[in-house]
Amino acid sequence: xxxxxxxxxxxxxxxxxxxxxxxxxxxxxxxxxxxxxxxxxxxxxxxxxxxxxxxxxxxxxxxxxxxxxxxxxxxxxxxxxxxxxxxxxxxxxxxxxxxxxxxxxxxxxxxxxxxxxxxxxxxxxxxxxxxxxxxxxxxxxxxxxxxxxxxxxxxxxxxxxxxxxxxxxxxxxxxxxxxxxxxxxxxxxxxxxxxxxxxxxxxxxxxxxxxxxxxxxxxxxxxxxxxxxxxxxxxxxxxxxxxxxxxxxxxxxxxxxxxxxxxxxxxxxxxxxxxxxxxxxxxxxxxxxxxxxxxxxxxxxxxxxxxxxxxxxxxxxxxxxxxxxxxxxxxxxxxxxxxxxxxxxxxxxxxxxxxxxxxxxxxxxxxxxxxxxxxxxxxxxxxxxxxxxxxxxxxxxxxxxxxxxxxxxxxxxxxxxxxxxxxxxxxxxxxxxxxxxxxxxxxxxxxxxxxxxxxxxxxxxxxxxxxxxxxxxxxxxxxx
Amino acid sequence: xxxxxxxxxxxxxxxxxxxxxxxxxxxxxxxxxxxxxxxxxxxxxxxxxxxxxxxxxxxxxxxxxxxx
Numbered sequence: 052x053x054x055x056x057x058x059x060x061x062x063x064x065x066x067x068x069x070x071x072x073x074x075x076x077x078x079x080x081x082x083x084x085x086x087x088x089x090x091x092x093x094x095x096x097x098x099x100x101x102x103x104x105x106x107x108x109x110x111x112x113x114x115x116x117x118x119x120x121x122x123x124x125x126x127x128x129x130x131x132x133x134x135x136x137x138x139x140x141x142x143x144x145x146x147x148x149x150x151x152x153x154x155x156x157x158x159x160x161x162x163x164x165x166x167x168x169x170x171x172x173x174x175x176x177x178x179x180x181x182x183x184x185x186x187x188x189x190x191x192x193x194x195x196x197x198x199x200x201x202x203x204x205x206x207x208x209x210x211x212x213x214x215x216x217x218x219x220x221x222x223x224x225x226x227x228x229x230x231x232x233x234x235x236x237x238x239x240x241x242x243x244x245x246x247x248x249x250x251x252x253x254x255x256x257x258x259x260x261x262x263x264x265x266x267x268x269x270x271x272x273x274x275x276x277x278x279x280x281x282x283x284x285x286x287x288x289x290x291x292x293x294x295x296x297x298x299x300x301x302x303x304x305x306x307x308x309x310x311x312x313x314x315x316x317x318x319x320x321x322x323x324x325x326x327x328x329x330x331x332x333x334x335x336x337x338x339x340x341x342x343x344x345x346x347x348x349x350x351x352x353x354x355x356x357x358x359x360x361x362x363x364x365x366x367x368x369x370x371x372x373x374x375x376x377x378x379x380x381x382x383x384x385x386x387x388x389x390x391x392x393x394x395x396x397x398x399x400x401x402x403x404x405x406x407x408x409x410x411x412x413x414x415x416x417x418x419x420x421x422x423x424x425x426x427x428x429x430x431x432x433x434x435x436x437x438x439x440x441x442x443x444x445x446x447x448x449x450x451x452x453x454x455x456x457x458x459x460x461x462x463x464x465x466x467x468x469x470x471x472x473x474x475x476x477x478x479x480x481x482x483x484x485x486x487x488x489x490x491x492x493x494x495x496x497x498x499x500x501x502x503x504x505x506x507x508x509x510x511x512x513x514x515x516x517x518x519x520x521x522x523x524x525x526x527x528x529x530x531x
Numbered sequence: 532x533x534x535x536x537x538x539x540x541x542x543x544x545x546x547x548x549x550x551x552x553x554x555x556x557x558x559x560x561x562x563x564x565x566x567x568x569x570x571x572x573x574x575x576x577x578x579x580x581x582x583x584x585x586x587x588x589x590x591x592x593x594x595x596x597x598x599x
Contacts, residue, residue: 141597141598159598162597162598163598164597164598165597258597260597261597261598268585268586268587293595293597294593294595295593295595295596295597295599296593296597297587297589297593298587361576363569363572364572364573364576367569367570367572367573368573370569371569371570371573378547382547382548385548385549386547386548386549386550389549389550389551394555397551397555398555398558398559401544401547401549401551401555401559402559402566403547404543404544404546404547404549405540405543405559405563405566406570410570410573412584412586413570413573413574413579413584414573415584415585415586416573416576416579416582416583416584416585417573417576417579418584418585419579419582419583419584419585420576420578420579420582422585423578424578
C-alpha cells in the first residue's frame with residue numbers, strides 16, 4: 052500500500068489490523084512508518100508527543116522489517132509496527148531526558164534497557180522518545196524547554212501523566228502503540244484520559260532496569276495501545292525475567308495473545324462501587340459503568356459486588372512510599388538545583404521529607420496486610436472492576452492547581468500499584484463534552500492474561516477504543 | 532494552619548536539605564493536616580501489629596548489567 056492510499060477508511064488504527072496488512076502485502080512498514088511520521092509533522096506541534104524523533108533510524112528499521120517479511124522472517128505481531136518509548140527508558144539511538152534539565156544526558160547513553168532491547172528484537176519500529184511528566188512525577192511547566200503535552204480529544208485538557216506522550220501519541224495516531232511506566236497510575240491515567248487501552252503488569256512481570264526510577268518498590272513498565280489485544284501482543288514481547296532487576300519474577304510467561312478467547316463464561320467479576328464514585332463524578336460515569344457491566348455479563352461473566360480492603364490506607368501508603376523513594380533518588384539534586392526542577396516535581400517529591408523512616412516501614416507493613424486481605428477478596432472473584440477515574444481529563448490549570456494528592460481522590464489507579472496486582476484499563480464511553488471515560492480491571496498477581504481476555508472480549512462488543520479524536524479524523528480526511 | 536505546623540514543615544525541609552520558597556512552604560503546610568491524618572491511619576490498621584513490611588532484600592547481590 053502506498054502512502055497516498057492510506058485514507059481514513061482503510062488506515063489501520065490498531066496494531067492487529069496493521070500486522071495483518073503487513074502480512075497480506077497490502078501494507079508495507081515503510082509506508083506505514085512514513086505516514087505516521089508525516090502525521091507527526093502536522094500534529095506533534097499541537098500534541099507535544101515527542102521529545103526526540105528518530106526518523107532516519109525508524110525508516111531504516113521499517114525497511115529491514117519489510118525485507119524480513121519478503122524473506123519469510125516473521126518475528127511476531129510487532130514486526131514493522133511504529134511505536135514510541137517513554138523518555139525515561141534508555142535507548143541507544145537517543146538521549147534520555149526524563150523531560151528534565153536534571154538528568155545527566157550521559158545516563159544510559161548508547162545503551163538499550165531490557166524492554167527496549169526486546170522490542171527491537173521483535174522487529175518493532177521505534178520512531179522516537181516520548182514526553183513524560185518530569186521524572187514521571189511532575190507536571191508541565193512552561194518555564195522549562197520541553198513541549199507541553201495536550202489531549203487530542205480537547206487541546207485545552209491534559210493528556211494525563213506521567214506517560215503523556217505515549218497516551219496522546221496513540222490517541223492522535225502518531226504511533227500505533229508505545230511503552231509507558233506506572234508507579235501510581237502513569238500508564239492507566241493517560242490511557243484513560245486519551246481514550247486508549249493500557250496495562251500495568253504485575254510488579255516484577257516486566258524488568259524495570261534501564262528505566263529512570265520514581266519509586267523503586269512501585270515502578271512498572273507496560274504497554275499502551277488502542278486495544279487490549281494490542282497490549283497483550285506487546286506484553287508477550289516485553290514480559291519475562293531479567294537478572295538486572297532483582298524484583299523481576301523468575302517464572303514462565305503466559306501466551307497473552309493466545310489467551311484471548313473472547314469468552315468470559317464462568318469468570319467471576321467483582322464490582323467496586325464503594326471507593327469509586329465520589330461527589331465530583333461525571334454524570335455519565337455511572338451509566339457508562341453500568342453499560343460496561345452489562346456487556347461483561349452478556350459475555351458470560353458472573354457479577355457480584357466487592358469492596359477493596361484498606362482502600363484509603365493503601366492509597367496513603369503508596370504516596371508516602373513513592374515520595375520517600377523519589378526523595379532518596381533526587382535528594383542531592385533537589386538540594387543543589389531546586390529551581391531546575393519543575394514546580395510540581397519539587398512540590399511532590401519534597402513531601403517525602405514529611406514522613407519518618409518509621410512511617411515508611413509502617414506503610415510497607417500496610418501494603419503487606421492489604422495484599423493478604425486482597426488475596427481473600429480474590430478467592431471470591433477473578434477480576435475486580437471499577438471506573439479508572441471519576442471524570443474525563445482535567446484542564447491543564449486544574450492539573451497544576453490541584454496537586455497530586457487531590458488529583459488522586461478522583462483517579463483510582465494507585466491502589467493497584469501498591470498491592471502489586473496487574474490492572475488493565477479500556478475505554479468505556481464519553482462524557483457529555485466528548486472526553487473519554489475508562490473501565491479498570493484488576494486481577495490476581497500474574498493473571499494479567501485474564502484481565503486482557505476480559506478487556507479484549509469487551510472490545511469485541513464495543514467500539515469505544517476505535518473512536519478517533521477529531522484532530523486525527525480531520526488529519527485522515529485531509530490526507531491526499 | 533498554626534505556627535507549629537509551619538515550623539514542623541520548615542524543619543523537615545531544612546533537615547532534608549531542601550529550600551522551598553515561602554509559597555511552596557504554604558502549599559505543604561496547607562495539606563499537612565490531611566497528610567498527617569493519612570499517616571496516622573497507617574498505624575491504626577490492627578493487622579499490622581505483627582505484620583512484616585513488604586520490603587525486598589536478598590543476600591545475593593545483583594551484579595547483572597541491564598544493558599547486556
